[in-house]
Amino acid sequence: MWWRPRAGRLMPRLDIVACLWLALVGTLSGSQSLYACPFCSAQGVTLSKEVEQATFVVHGKLINARLLNVQDGTGTTDLVIETIIKPHEYLKDKKILTLPRYVPTGGQDDVRFIVFFDVFMGRLDPFRGIPVKDKALVEYLQKAHALKDAKQPERLKLFFDYLEHPDPEINTDAYKEFGNTSLEDVVQWIRSTDRDHVRKKLTQWLRSNETPALRYGFYAFLLGLCGHKEDATVLHDLLKQRERDLVSGLDGVLTGLTLLRPEEGLQAIDHILSNEKEDFTRRYAALRAVRFLWDNPPPGVQREALLVSVTKLLRQGDIADLAIEDLRKWKRWEFAESIFGLYAQPSHNVPIIQRAILRYAISCAQQAQGKVGQLAQTFLAQRRKEDPKRVQDVEELLKFDEQLSKPAGAGL
Template identity: 25%
Template sequence: MFRLATSALLSLIVCTASTSSLWACPFCAAVSQTFTEEIDSMDTVVIGELVKLPKKGDEKEEVASRETPKATFQIVQIVKGGQFLLETTTIETIYFGDGQLGKPFLIMGVDPPKIQWSTPLQLTERARKYIPELLALPKEGVVRLEFFQKHLEDDDEMLARDAYDEFAKAPYATVLALKPKMDHARLLDWIQDGDIPASRRRLYLTMLGVCGTNDDLPMLEAMLRSEDRKAKAGLDAMIGCYLTLKGPNGMPLVEELFLKNNKAEYADTYAAIMALRFHGSETDVVPKKRILEGLRYMLDRPQLADLVIPDLARWEDWESMPKLVQLFKEADDKSSWVRVPVINYLRACPDPAAAEHIKELEKIDPAAVKRANTFFPFGGSAGAAAPSES
C-alpha cells in the first residue's frame, strides 16, 4: 500500500510538472515564510527599541496575577501601517527574553484599531537596515533577486535564510535572467564548502548550471563519483548542473553511476531521475529521446521501474510497451507494485494494442487493474500533456 501511494504521488508530481513551467528554483525547497511574505500578511510593522523589561516577580506572584509579563518598546521606525498607529510611540507586548535595553526589535501587528502585537524578534544592525529595504523592491524580477543575491550566506544567519527562501520561491526563468550578475567564483567556493547546508548547496549548483563553464566539469564529475555522502549532498541539483554544462555527452556517466548500476543507492537513483525529469520538462539541453533512453534503463531494475513509468507515458514513449507488459507478467512479491503504473501507462497509450494488453493482464492480476482504476480514475498520467520535443 505504501508503494502504491508513492506511485500515486509520483504520477501527481509528473503531471503537475508537465502542465506548467517551474515556478521555483527546481531543486530548492523554501524553509519558511520570507520576511516579505510575513510583512504582507500584517497590518502594521515597526522597528522598536527595548526600553523596559517585564518586572520579574517570584513564581507565586506570577500565578496569582494571571498576567503574562510584557516588555515596553519605543517605536523608532514605522515600516508599514503608520495610519493605524496615530500618536502611538510605545508598544507593550509579550516578551520572554532577557534582551539588552536599547536593542532593536521587529514587531508586527494585526487587527487594528486594537492591534495584537507579535512576539518581538531581535535584530542585528544589518537586519535593521535590511527590513525597510524589502518594501522598496519590485515584487518580482531580476532586480529583486540581485538584491537577495548579496545576502546569500550573509554573516547574519537570519538574512542568509531569508535570501535563500526568496531564491527558492523565485521563478526559474528569473534565476536564468540573473546570469550576468552571478558571482561564479563565490558559487564555486560555497559548493565546495562542506559546512554549507544541502538545501543551499542545491541552489548554488542550480545557479552554477546557469553561469558555469566547461572548466567546472572536472569538479562536478569528481563529486558525482565520490563515495563521500557529504560530497554528494544535493545530488539531484548536482546532476542537473552537470547535464546543463555537459549536455547529452554527460548522460553516459549519469547512466553508469545511477541508472544502470544495480548497486546504486535508492536515494541516488531517485536524484538522477529528478534531474532528468527537470531537463525533460524545463530545458532543451539534452534531447528528449536521449533522456528517455536513460530512463529506460530503469526497466531493467524491476523493483524501481515504477519511478519512471509515469514519465514514459507523459513523454509518449510507446516503444516501451512490450517491455512494460513483460514487467507486469514477471512481477513477483518484490516488484508487484510495478503493475498499477503499467496499467496506467497502457490506459494512456493511444495504440489499440494497449487496450488488448490490459484485457490480457487483467486475467493475470485483476486486482491490479481494479486498483489502477480506483486510485487513478482518469488514467494516471494519461491526461498530462507531453512537453514539446527537443
C-alpha cells in the first residue's frame, strides 16, 4: 500500500424507543453525543470519503515497473484498468495509465491495486494504492460511492451488513462510518431499516467469540435500540463472561441492557459502582454509561436513580474526582456538605481530588442559593486562608474550561 496526504484537504416497543430517542436527540444541539455515535471507538476519514475527494479511482493490474533512478527510487509503472470505481472524463478511451511511480509487485500476478488519483494541470497524481486479491473491496467502494448523495441513515443500511465482513479493510471502514455518524442519524436508520434483520445479526455477533472486543459495546447499544426485552439475556451473558475482555465495551453493554430492561440495567450499573474492589476500568465504564443515560434518559430511567449510584463513588479515593466533576456539571448542589467533608480525609488528600472538590465548591458558591451557597462560600474562605494560590489556580482553570465549553460564536 502507498499513501500520500494531499495538501489542503481534510481528511411493537421498537417504534416507541426509536421515536423517543429521535425526539430526544433533536433537542441535543449542545451535546457532544449528537456529533458522533456513542460507544463506537472508530472515527476518521473513511474510504468512501477518500473516493469522494479523489478525482477518480480505478482498480487494475500493475505491470512494467521501470526504475529510472536508482538513487532516489523514482520510475514509472503501468496500470491496466479493469474496473472504474469513480469515473472521470480523463479516463475516456483509456485502458492503461502510466503512473509516475516505481511500484514493483514482485511477480505476484494475482495482486491487483485500487488506486486513488488526483489530476493537476493535466498530470496524474496517484496518492494512494491498496493491494487486493479479489473484488470484494472494489464492490464495496462502488456500492458506497453509488450512495454518495444519499442521507446517512440510508447509507448505514449498506455499511451495517459489512461490519463483520471477513476483509478487515472493509469491516473496519464500515465500522468507521458508524463512528462518524450522529446519534440522530443512527436512530433514523433504526427506524427505517429491517430491524429484525439488524437484531438477528447483532445477537449473533454478540454471542460470537470472534467479534472484536472493541465492538461489543457498540453492538450492545444498537441492540438496546432495536431489540426485544428477551434479548437482554445476551447482554447478561456478556456481563458474566469476564474472559471476553469486555472492559472496552462495558459502557455500551450496560446502556443497551438499560434500554431493554431499565431496572436490570440500573441494578447492573449500581452493582459495579458500589463495589470499590471492582477494577477501576469497570467502574469507570459504568460511570460512562451513567453519563450517557443522564444526558439521554430513556423510558423507565429516572435521574435520581442514577444519582444514587454515582454518589457511591464519592468515598472511593481512586475515582471520586470523576464523580464530583459530574455532580458539578449536573449542578447537584445538595451533595455539597458530603463533598466538602471529603477534603480533609486521608483517602482523598491528593491534588486531583482536592481540585475537583474546589471546582465543585466554586461553581456551587456562584450558582447555589440559600444555605448551600453559603456553605460553599464558607468552605472556599477556609481554603483561601490555607492555600490561596491553589484556589486561585483552580478558579482560573475553571474559567478557561467554561470558555472552551461555550458553543461556537458565543461571547467571551
